[in-house]
Amino acid sequence: MLSLLESKIQSLIQGTSLKKWAKQAQSLxxxxxxxxxxxxxxxxxxxxxxxxxxRLPATYAAISYVFKELQKHFDLSLVRSLLDCGAGPASVLLAAESFFSLQQATLIERDPGFIKLGKLLSHPTDVEVTWMLQDITKGIPSSAKDLVVASYSLCEVGKENQLQIIETLWNKTEQIFILLEPGTSKGFHFIRKTRERLLGLGAFLVAPCPHRENCPIAKGDWCHFSVRLPRSSVHRQLKEGSLNYEDEKFSYLIFSRTPVSTSFSRVIRYPFKGSGFVKLKLCTESGLVEKTISRKDKELYSIAKKTEWGDELK
Ligand SMILES: C[S@@+](CC[C@H](N)C(=O)[O-])C[C@H]1O[C@@H](n2cnc3c(N)ncnc32)[C@H](O)[C@@H]1O
Known part of the structure; x- marks a missing residue:
């Protein structure tokens, strides 16, 4: 689906100078x-x-990763409506099309230019889409929806507004709330504050945390994940990079209105795969645990060999 998105983007820039966009990408x-x-x-x-x-290919990839995590614990066919706050060029709706059978989507965005581009990029025929031109610090004039998402947007609204907006979004959540932020110390700091606030309001954690205990990540460190995406040739030229892929780092939270099973540990760093053993750093109900799994433990070792950063370990 990323390739479909790339071809939509390329059709928008056809016939224009790539050099111009490269300069703009640096300034961005x-x-x-x-x-x-x-x-x-x-x-x-x-x-x-x-x-x-x-940026859109990367945020699209991160959003798709998070939807896949949700799919492991929640029946996606129950989700019929979406509210996306700080929708930009419809990134969440574009990714959602591959996971949900949406009937209705409300996309809130303060920038008319992004709304125009979002309309050009996403035109799902069987979803009723409502765009709202609105500054979310001044209110969120939408009814409650099954799925509520804020992707890479609340980091832009200013600390004094963030948690109030989180509470408003949670109040508008019928089933699932998702927050995505850049995988930076600042992004994670906000993720951690959101986690505390929503747990306090009785929300149920779906991912990535396998427990409701205090977050065990040490001060100065941050919990984040990574998704690898292919770079198209346009993307490569804009980023002036030679690699044909990039790794997008992000932090996220998925909350549910109803309890889900979280009987797993989460791999929170790249696993170290040595000869005959795998070392994993895990977040567990009893805190952070470094675990070495040797080939002597046949069953677990065969699972650990295939385990990646961000995976669950049962
Ligand atoms: C980094 S972009 C993310 C866009 C999209 N959600 C994504 O994941 O690709 C942040 C978006 O949030 C929007 N935004 C920031 N502050 C906002 C506010 N106060 N009200 C509404 N939208 C806002 C910006 O205009 C921009 O479109």
Whole structure:
């Protein structure tokens, strides 16, 4: 599906100079790297197109990864409506099309330029899509939906508004709430605060945490995950990189209104796979655990050999 997205993006930039978009992509990267508490809306269509080419494939891949995690614990056919806050160019809706049979989607975005691009990119025929031009710090004028998502957007609204918006979004959640943030120390700090707040409100954790205990990640460290995505040639030229893939790092939370089984540990770093053994760093109900599984433990070893960063271990 990523290739379908790439071809939609390429049709939007056909006949234009890649050099121009490469410059814009660099300027976008420096905007996102600034350690500002709040991010201003993108100031031009060129920057928005650069977002489509250089960031959308990555956020789409991260969102798809999180939907796959949800699928392990929740019947996706129960999800019929979506609310996406800070929708940008419809990234969540585009990814959702491969997982859910949605009937209705409400996408809230403050930037009319992104709404225009989102409409060009996503036109699912059997989903009734409502776009709302709205600053979410001023209110979220939507009814409750089965699935509520905020993907890479609440990091842009300013600390003083974040937790209030989280509570509002949770109140509008019929079934599942998902928060995705960049896999940085700042992104995780907000993820951890959200986890505490929603657990306090009685929400049930689906992933990634296998427990409701205090988060055991040490101060200064951060829990994040990674998804590898192929880079198209346009994507490569824009990023001025030679690799034909990139790794997108992100932190996330999935909460449910109803309890789900979480009897597993979570692999929270790249496993070290040696000769005849695998070393795993796990988050468990009793805290962080370093586990070495040797080939002597036949059954577990054959599972551990195939285990990747982010996986569950039963
Ligand atoms: C980094 S983009 C993420 C877009 C998309 N959700 C994704 O995952 O690709 C952040 C988006 O949040 C929107 N946003 C930031 N602050 C907002 C606010 N206060 N109200 C509504 N949208 C906002 C921005 O305009 C932008 O489209």
């Amino acid at each position: 990267t420096s905007t996102y790297r600034q350690k500002k508490d709040q991010t201003e809306p993108l100031s031009s269509d060129s920057l928005r197109i650069a977002y489509l080419c250089s």
